Amino acid sequence: xxxxxxxxxxxxxxxxxxxxxxxxxxxxxxxxxxxxxxxxxxxxxxxxxxxxxxxxxxxxxxxxxxxxxxxxxxxxxxxxxxxxxxxxxxxxxxxxxxxxxxxxxxxxxxxxxxxxxxxxxxxxxxxxxxxxxxxxxxxxxxxxxxxxxxxxxxxxxxxxxxxxxxxxxxxxxxxxxxxxxxxxxxxxxxxxxxxxxxxxxxxxxxxxxxxxxxxxxxxxxxxxxxxxxxxxxxxxxxxxxxxxxxxxxxxxxxxxxxxxxxxxxxxxxxxxxxxxxxxxxxxxxxxxxxxxxxxxxxxxxxxxxxxxxxxxxxxxxxxxxxxxxxxxxxxxxxxxxxxxxxxxxxxxxxxxxxxxxxxxxxxxxxxxxxxxxxxxxxxxxxxxxxxxxxxxxxxxxxxxxxxxxxxxxxxxxxxxxxxxxxxxxxxxxxxxxxxxxxxxxxxxxxxxxxxxxxxxxxxxxxxxxxxxxxxxxxxxxxxxxxxxxxxxxxxxxxxxxxxxxxxxxxxxxxxxxxxxxxx
Ligand SMILES: Cc1cc2nc3c(=O)[nH]c(=O)nc-3n(C[C@H](O)[C@H](O)[C@H](O)COP(=O)(O)OP(=O)(O)OC[C@H]3O[C@@H](n4cnc5c(N)ncnc54)[C@H](O)[C@@H]3O)c2cc1C
Numbered sequence: 001x002x003x004x005x006x007x008x009x010x011x012x013x014x015x016x017x018x019x020x021x022x023x024x025x026x027x028x029x030x031x032x033x034x035x036x037x038x039x040x041x042x043x044x045x046x047x048x049x050x051x052x053x054x055x056x057x058x059x060x061x062x063x064x065x066x067x068x069x070x071x072x073x074x075x076x077x078x079x080x081x082x083x084x085x086x087x088x089x090x091x092x093x094x095x096x097x098x099x100x101x102x103x104x105x106x107x108x109x110x111x112x113x114x115x116x117x118x119x120x121x122x123x124x125x126x127x128x129x130x131x132x133x134x135x136x137x138x139x140x141x142x143x144x145x146x147x148x149x150x151x152x153x154x155x156x157x158x159x160x161x162x163x164x165x166x167x168x169x170x171x172x173x174x175x176x177x178x179x180x181x182x183x184x185x186x187x188x189x190x191x192x193x194x195x196x197x198x199x200x201x202x203x204x205x206x207x208x209x210x211x212x213x214x215x216x217x218x219x220x221x222x223x224x225x226x227x228x229x230x231x232x233x234x235x236x237x238x239x240x241x242x243x244x245x246x247x248x249x250x251x252x253x254x255x256x257x258x259x260x261x262x263x264x265x266x267x268x269x270x271x272x273x274x275x276x277x278x279x280x281x282x283x284x285x286x287x288x289x290x291x292x293x294x295x296x297x298x299x300x301x302x303x304x305x306x307x308x309x310x311x312x313x314x315x316x317x318x319x320x321x322x323x324x325x326x327x328x329x330x331x332x333x334x335x336x337x338x339x340x341x342x343x344x345x346x347x348x349x350x351x352x353x354x355x356x357x358x359x360x361x362x363x364x365x366x367x368x369x370x371x372x373x374x375x376x377x378x379x380x381x382x383x384x385x386x387x388x389x390x391x392x393x394x395x396x397x398x399x400x401x402x403x404x405x406x407x408x409x410x411x412x413x414x415x416x417x418x419x420x421x422x423x424x425x426x427x428x429x430x431x432x433x434x435x436x437x438x439x440x441x442x443x444x445x446x447x448x449x450x451x452x453x454x455x456x457x458x459x460x461x462x463x464x465x466x467x468x469x470x471x472x473x474x475x476x477x478x479x480x481x482x483x484x485x486x487x488x489x490x491x492x493x494x495x496x497x498x499x500x501x502x503x504x505x506x507x508x509x510x511x512x513x514x515x516x517x518x519x
Contacts, residue, residue, distance in 0.1 A: 002375055009413050009437040014375045017065045022046050024067055030074040032097055032122035038087060041078050048076040052125045055107030058380055061373045062444050071115040073125035080130040082242045085207045088126055092503050093209060096121040099503050101236035103128055103180025104151060106172040109472025111235055116506040119514025128179055131242060134158040142248045143202050148179025148241045164248045168197050171365060179241040185233040187422060187468030191285040195422045200247045204231045206239035208498040217245050230494060235470055236505040238498045250313035255343040256321035257309035259354045260333030265289055268304040271331035273388050276423035278327060280320050284309035291417035298358035306333060307355045318342055378411060378438040378447045382454050384463035387427040394461045398454060402434060405453035409446040411436035429467040473507045
């Protein structure tokens with residue numbers, strides 16, 4: 001990788017920073033000690049404190065590599081059941097400590113960073129990994145009661161013997177938990193229909209400082225504003241989600257896919273729009289621009305690719321893929337005669353096409369990103385959504401803003417790639433990846449200029465500050481511009497009702513209640 005980067009960006013060489021070892025870290029002393037009753041599930045070891053100091057944003061990884069750990073939690077708690085979560089929140093209230101709910105720590109927006117200012121006696125990170133079971137399965141309604149701290153692979157493993165699956169696969173699937181997904185309204189691999197985890201949530205149970213809030217299991221309800229919708233996306237500021245009933249699916253048996261090549265990105269966008277409005281609801285409808293196709297190895301950089309796929313547990317999906325192929329061709333897409341792949345239980349199908357190459361690059365991306373940072377690159381991914389009628393101008397404006405910011409920080413040779421990850425009937429969710437050579441010691445300032453330029457352009461041109469990466473502490477200033485002021489008041493009132501002392505995740509989504517310095 002280092003050699004490829006050096007040649008791509010014309011660098012004399014690439015220096016690789018090694019990750020820190022524990023004895024290199026100089027952590028501030030813990031300001032809190034748990035009561036005896038909680039001591040067995042609490043740790044203030046340097047390993048646990050350093051390991052829970054950051055999420056996984058570019059800024060987090062750089063600060064880790066720079067051996068900067070200014071705000072580690074004072075205590076990391078590992079509850080095994082809901083009773084212990086309640087006891088931990090009670091202790092935080094008594095001690096005047098902030099409580100940071102922690103799933104897999106894969107937040108890329110400062111969602112788990114215990115930087116809460118001086119208004120608290122200390123910080124306690126509550127790591128939910130001990131709540132990791134599928135507790136109950138309702139085969140008839142095809143739903144399961146699942147604990148919030150379970151990681152993606154373990155969740156699927158526990159459902160597999162029943163032939164069931166949640167089929168929610170964010171790119172961070174391996175490193176993130178059910179509670180984290182619900183708290184951030186994460187986006188999975190389905191390009192249509194079930195785009196966010198929200199679509200699989202039947203009911204939620206959460207511990208708040210005021211008691212337990214549990215919604216009723218219902219397939220649908222028109223009874224007022226939804227309690228589930230209050231908790232989904234609450235990012236740990238209203239309560240700690242301990243379990244949820246989730247809607248499941250049978251494991252798919254029939255699959256079909258195709259890859260269409262486009263000479264013009266705009267034609268690819270039109271094809272994606274046609275598919276999004278066709279009523280076919282493809283499970284995959286990802287448009288990769290030529291740069292994204294090249295870096296993922298799915299293409300040679302000369303054309304834009306539209307990856308289309310359908311799946312079903314119930315019926316062959318051949319008619320769907322054939323109709324989708326027609327629609328892509330109608331918009332100028334080139335699809336080889338043997339480019340349509342149809343698979344069933346008896347025919348596992350071949351790999352090695354552009355779609356499977358892109359998929360393995362997608363799964364490797366978390367590892368690749370960390371390596372790029374260690375090699376001194378500036379890397380940023382940001383995502384948003386916008387209606388179809390504004391997409392062309394939006395895309396041009398955002399890309400131009402990022403390019404100009406890269407020029408401004410002396411990283412003009414960097415590249416900006418785009419893929420459309422989800423498509424709705426009224427608009428796409430574009431996802432941008434920026435990679436540029438950084439200047440030693442200035443990586444963070446360079447990155448920040450690009451990040452601010454991108455976020456400002458997104459807001460100015462009418463998009464959302466996030467389609468699925470959440471708000472956290474890092475996106476708050478743009479979220480404040482996006483949300484209606486009266487809604488901000490209503491959210492703050494809900495926070496006041498559930499967490500009157502402002503213990504939970506200060507600084508996320510809302511201004512911190514005790515005058516913390518903004519991140
Ligand atoms: C390489 C990479 C790829 C990614 N790809 C995707 C993607 O495809 N789709 C996507 O949506 N996101 C993606 N993300 C972002 C991140 O994985 C998601 O936000 C994920 O949902 C976070 O889950 P987690 O369990 O790691 O939560 P954490 O990072 O631990 O926490 C996230 C937020 O939720 C709160 N929280 C966590 N658990 C609970 C709980 N039980 N109750 C209440 N609050 C809680 C935390 O306080 C924090 O504010 C990616 C991140 C990385 C590093």
